[in-house]
Amino acid sequence: xTKITYCTKCVYPSSSAVPLAFDEKGLCSGCRTSGEKxxxxxxxxxxxxxxxxxxxxxxxxTGYDLIIPVSGGKDSYFQVHLMKKIxxxxxxxxxxxxxxxxxxxxxxxxxxxxxxxxxxxxxxxNIDVLKTLNRLGVQILGDMQWHYASxxxxxxxxxxxxxxxxxxxxxxxxxxxxxxxxxxxxxVEFTYRYRHEHVIxxxxxxxxxxxxxxxxxxxxxxxxxxxxYPSDEEIASVGVRGIYTANYFKWxxxxxxxxxxxxxxxxxxxxxxxxxxxxxSNLDDMHENGVHDYLKFIKFGYxxxxxxxxxxxxxxxxxxxxxxxxxxxxxxxxxxxxQRWLKYVGWTEEKFDKIADTFRDQRVWWIKDGQxxxxxxxxxxxxxxxxxxxxxxxxxxxx
Numbered sequence: 001x002t003k004i005t006y007c008t009k010c011v012y013p014s015s016s017a018v019p020l021a022f023d024e025k026g027l028c029s030g031c032r033t034s035g036e037k038x039x040x041x042x043x044x045x046x047x048x049x050x051x052x053x054x055x056x057x058x059x060x061x062t063g064y065d066l067i068i069p070v071s072g073g074k075d076s077y078f079q080v081h082l083m084k085k086i087x088x089x090x091x092x093x094x095x096x097x098x099x100x101x102x103x104x105x106x107x108x109x110x111x112x113x114x115x116x117x118x119x120x121x122x123x124x125x126n127i128d129v130l131k132t133l134n135r136l137g138v139q140i141l142g143d144m145q146w147h148y149a150s151x152x153x154x155x156x157x158x159x160x161x162x163x164x165x166x167x168x169x170x171x172x173x174x175x176x177x178x179x180x181x182x183x184x185x186x187x188v189e190f191t192y193r194y195r196h197e198h199v200i201x202x203x204x205x206x207x208x209x210x211x212x213x214x215x216x217x218x219x220x221x222x223x224x225x226x227x228x229y230p231s232d233e234e235i236a237s238v239g240v241r242g243i244y245t246a247n248y249f250k251w252x253x254x255x256x257x258x259x260x261x262x263x264x265x266x267x268x269x270x271x272x273x274x275x276x277x278x279x280x281s282n283l284d285d286m287h288e289n290g291v292h293d294y295l296k297f298i299k300f301g302y303x304x305x306x307x308x309x310x311x312x313x314x315x316x317x318x319x320x321x322x323x324x325x326x327x328x329x330x331x332x333x334x335x336x337x338x339q340r341w342l343k344y345v346g347w348t349e350e351k352f353d354k355i356a357d358t359f360r361d362q363r364v365w366w367i368k369d370g371q372x373x374x375x376x377x378x379x380x381x382x383x384x385x386x387x388x389x390x391x392x393x394x395x396x397x398x399x
Contacts, residue, residue, distance in 0.1 A: 004301070004364060006377055007031060010310035011323050013377070015300045015364050018179035029180030034314040036184045042250050048187075049248035053087060056167035056241075064119070065089040066167040069096070069156035071284035072109025074253060075171040077260035079245055083169065084116045091169070093120040094159050096151035096226075098285050099130050104269045105283030115264045123155055129223045134345050136208050138352070139215050142299055142359035144341070145292050146203060148285065150227045153195045160240050161230045168242040172251055174199075178307065190242025192229065204229075253280070254315055274335045276304040277326055290337035297331055298356045301364035301374050305330035324377055332384055353388040360397070367397040 005014045008026035021029040058065050068083065070076035070093045083089045093113060101109070113120040125147075133147035140146075160168055170190055175181040175198055182188040196202060205227040212219045230240075245251065257280045260266040268279040273289035282288040282304075289304050297303040309323035342349055357372075364374050371383040387394060 004375055007310075009320070010313045011306055011320065011327055011377055012178075012310055013300070013302055013306075013364075015302070015361055016179065017296060017300050018175050019181070020179050030178050030310065031180070031314060033176060033180030033183060037250055040184055040250075042248075045248045049243075050087075052243060053083075053089065053167070057089065064092040064163060064165045066169055067092050067094055067156055067160050067163070067165050068169045069094050069152060070109075070112065070120075071095065071152075072105060072112050073282070073284055074257045074260055074266060074280050077108075077112055077264055077266050078256040079169055079171060080112065080116050080118065081260065081264070082245065082249070084118060091118060092159070092163065092165060093118050094156040095120065095122045096148070096155045097122060097124040098145070098148040098151065099124060099127060100285045100287050102269065102283050102286045104267050105285075108266055108283060111265055111267075121159060123226065125151070125226050126223060129219070131345050132212070132217050132219060133208060134341075135347070136212060136215060136217055138295070138355055140207070140211060141201060141203060142295055142356065143201075143292070144295070144345075145285075145288070146200060146208075147227065150200045150205070153199050154229050155226050157235075157240060157242075158226075158228075158230055161234045161238050164238050166239040166241055168240065170242055170244050172246040173244050177246065177251075178310070184247060187247050188244070190244070192235075195229070252315060254312070254317060273304070274333050275330050276308050277330070278308045281308065286337055287341055290335040291341045294334055294338065295356060295359070299359045300361055302327070303331040327377055350388075357388045358393065362396060365397060366399050367394055368399065 005022065005026065006012065007020075007022065007028035007030075009031045010028065012020060012028050012030060014020060014022065018030075023032070053066070056066060066083065066089060068076070068079050068091045070080065072095070080091065080093065083091045095109065109122075130147060134144040137144045137146035156168065160166070168190065173182065173188055175194070176184075176188065196204070205224040209219050209221060209224060257266070261268070269283070272279045273282075275293055276289050285292075293304040305327050309318060309326055312318035313320055313323055338349070338352070342352060360372070366373050367387055368383075370387055372385055372387055373381055373383050375381050389397075
């Protein structure tokens, strides 16, 4: 059995869903890349950014200056603040709605377009199709949020092509920020390849259309238009280019969050999510920190508390010891919103548990006495609940 190791600075495991590399001192690639921020000349990066936006500024007033994909979260607020208030640009905001906004998240989204005075496209797909994609996502790849990740990284680009707006402004490059996939010195930009191979893990709408009957579901090609990425020819005809804000401005949610709260009325809920201590993250989807993240724990043995702890350790505002304590208390919890999601898609909890168990990573989990076991960050193995697999399925997990 492969032994899981943990970063000696943050708390990410080697089983991370975002690929990590560890050096001879046990430091993960995400921590190394995060450390680059202190060495960057951010004034020089700002000038590079200003050159880019000046190049794409709509000179005759007949179109938008750029498109910003937004959820209405703290990061969206910061990006719109930069473009509208600091640089005086006229952005078009585009939101893909996964149909699971928290009340606070929806309030923030509506407030954002009002306080900034911007045009905003809010797209919601056929709800029955969304429910179908939720169910298929869990059964095909153990993730009900495939449609959401694909929608976020497809629909705004469709709008860019349709409105002939070439420049798109994204926030962070997720795999670079969490796992150090690239260096900040690479000034990496958005690519179809990154979206396809990493964000949606190689699955396109065609896979869902083809496999739907296998799971007793029905989908048509036309129902999946929102997830159809524009062709190379369409992208080239407009010259669509996606850049990341975090490559040009020192990105720190713990600074940006309070700023947009004070300046623009961004709100956080009274209580944090069950599976993380942070109140200001992922308000655009009630299941992102909940049952969706619980599936990540089932698959890879860690959850959202680990993600947030790692960010805060790297930012220097949390000790590793405190981080371990939070992970120990939160990462494993089965959240209450599981019941809401089950009702939404029409499943029983038993069905969900049986399917979820089939996606457990053999590097992480083993079975003993009818229970799931794994090693922990604090170096003591623990049991984490009943096994829902049949005897044949259990064999590969038995020691």
